[in-house]
């Protein structure tokens with residue numbers, strides 16, 4: 105297994121963008137992006153996974169926190185891609201805040 109690093113966020117985001125362009129009935133991302141409830145379905149999933157992450161923390165269960173946080177981040181990536189927000193924009197926002205707030 106390759107070293108785990110956050111470049112996987114870009115890789116998954118790029119797959120989601122590809123799913124926006126190329127419908128595949130086997131794809132979970134395509135099901136979400138084309139759901140009859142529209143954006144509400146994606147937002148429901150973000151809400152659901154947020155609550156499951158909170159419960160995992162309440163349970164003090166490390167493995168569950170990792171798993172539920174991964175579900176949450178994945179569904180956030182779908183929500184961002186569906187709204188044409190790029191990861192570069194998120195990175196730029198975090199960098200700008202870091203520059204403003206850093207104390208050393």
Ligand SMILES: N=c1c2ncn([C@@H]3O[C@H](COP(=O)(O)OP(=O)(O)OP(=O)(O)O)[C@@H](O)[C@H]3O)c2ncn1[C@@H]1O[C@H](COP(=O)(O)O)[C@@H](O)[C@H]1O
Pocket residue numbers: 116119120123130131132133134174175178
């Ligand atoms: N990271 C993920 C990922 N994490 C979770 N899931 C799916 O998210 C779904 C919802 O998870 P839940 O735990 O909420 O399960 P559930 O309650 O049964 O879900 P629903 O009934 O609400 O659909 C499950 O079907 C999971 O398989 C994911 N599906 C896809 N990815 C990534 O997205 C890429 C593209 O996926 P496809 O579009 O399916 O090819 C994959 O290669 C992965 O990198």
